[in-house]
Amino acid sequence: MSPKKKSKELKYQEALDELETIVNEVESDSMDVDLLSEKIERALTLINYCRAKLNDTDNKIQKAFDDEETEEY
Numbered sequence: 001m002s003p004k005k006k007s008k009e010l011k012y013q014e015a016l017d018e019l020e021t022i023v024n025e026v027e028s029d030s031m032d033v034d035l036l037s038e039k040i041e042r043a044l045t046l047i048n049y050c051r052a053k054l055n056d057t058d059n060k061i062q063k064a065f066d067d068e069e070t071e072e073y
Contacts, residue, residue: 019046
């Protein structure tokens with residue numbers, strides 16, 4: 001399964017947990033360079049997924065407040 005497809009199926013917390021695991025693995029200094037490259041690519045995919053999820057949620061919240069203000073007048 002490709003990282004992009006897999007990240008679309010993840011929940012935000014799952015992506016965040018996986019990202020934390022990757023950070024801990026990279027910080028351990030026991031990873032070979034080839035695996036490090038793969039992990040960094042996966043981490044970037046997860047970061048982009050989390051960022052998009054947060055932006056989407058922020059937009060929905062903003063829209064809800066905008067709609068509420070419109071209905072009050």
